[in-house]
Amino acid sequence: MNSSNQLWRSAILLSNATIAEAIRNLNEVSIKIVLVVNETGVLEGTISDGDIRRGLLKGLDLESSISTIVHRNAFVVPPEFERELVMQLMVANKIQQIPVVDSNHRIVDLHIWDEITLPTARPNLMVIMAGGMGTRLRPHTNNCPKPLLEVAGKPMLEHIMDRAKLEGFNHFILTIHYLGEMIEDYFGNGEHLGVRIDYLRENSPLGTAGALSLLKPIPDSPFVVANGDVITDIRYGGLLDFHVRHGAAATMAVRTYEWQHPFGVVNTDGVEIIGFEEKPVARSHINAGVYVLDPITLNTLTENVRCDMPTLFERLQVNAQRIVAYPMHEPWLDVGRPDDLKQANINNQI
Incomplete structure (x- = not known):
């Protein structure tokens, strides 16, 4: 809840x-x-300074009952509404407070603009995979690791951490391999960014999940994992909250991908034509390269043995552990090719 005090x-x-x-x-x-509230604790409405002044102008005095000035159609929200939605409602309705009520209309919290706009400090770890070779981005990566390539004047890695900082994350672990010393030299311990940065050094490429086998000590709470070449406005905190709320062992952020067939499609049943579709659009979910994992998932990894994230999810599924998808709608770009790097700079022009 937002009003922690x-x-x-x-x-x-x-x-x-x-x-x-x-x-x-x-x-x-x-x-x-x-x-x-009434005698049973049910919210009847709210009163602001403006409500009081309007009442006094109508001839009420200080001993008058508040019952005549209560705003009885106060805007309220249920507990499950996420912060971003509440902020949108506040802006749309030009209000700075929204009571949170349960199914019986009893107050359980109060969203306050000054509090909800501040990031909630999160002790959870964020691991960023930054050890890839970046072969598809050559020659840009001949002498520079891909996560250090600049977008709008600063490295992709810094964009990711800046976004996470806005969500209250302040402890990062960077997995490094190819030209990893350049990443260490640039970011150091993170002090100049106001965060803590540690490193996992891969002796050989371990895939998008294998490096997690090197985590020591093992985190004691769910942690976020992000590919170091994904530029996105995803709310990492919202993703983490979604994971916890669904009681998952692992959560994968996914995006809807649409592909339009270039030709008209003929549907048949044997030799019978049963219908036509003119250039139909196929929709599917793709892996967005951002995850939340519970510490228990690390038991499926072997130290220093390569493993990609889809394989890790498959192992969890075989072990009957819950894996869920987090559908995201935010801007997203996987910077894997020179054209992607160019597009990222266009999208993030300052």
Whole structure:
């Protein structure tokens, strides 16, 4: 929940309170809203400073009941609404507070704009795979590891970490192999970025999951894994919350990929024609290269043995552990070819 200090509890008044009590509450609690409930704790509405002033202009006095100034159609949301959606609702409705209510319309929290716009500090680790050879990007990668290639004036790796920092992540582990010393020289321990950076050094390429076998100590909570060549606006924190909410062992971010058939398609049943489709569009989900894993998943890896992430997910499925897909809609680009690098710079022009 957003109001971790539970300050909203002090903003609750019973519906038989007076305007004077509402004013005192606004001044003392300082969250610019009074939450009005009945005797059973059900939310009846809210009161703002503007509601009070309008009541006084109508001739009410300080001893008048607040029942006549309560905004009874207050905007509320259920607990499962995610932060991004709540922020959109606040902007669209030009409000700075939204009560969170359960199925019985009892208050369980309060979203406050000043709090919800601050990133929640997350102790979870984020591992970024930065050891690839980048062969498809040659000659750009002849003397530079792919994750250090610049997009809009700074390395792709830095874009990824900056995005994650906005979501409250501050401890990163970079897996390195090809020209890894250049990545270490550039980022160091992360102090100049205001984060902590550690490194996993692969003696040979271990794939998109194999390097995780080198994690010591093993994380004690779910951790995010991202490919070092994926530029995206995905909310890493939202992905992590989704993973936890679904009780998964592993979560894979996926994107919808559309492919249009270049010809009209004839549907047949034996020799009978049963229908036509003019250049149909096929839709499927593709791996977006961003994941959340529970520490237990590391038991399926053998130290220093190559393993790609799809293989890891297949092993988990065979072991009857839950694997889920996180459908993402945010901008995304896998920078694997020179044209992709060019497009990334166009998309991120400053």
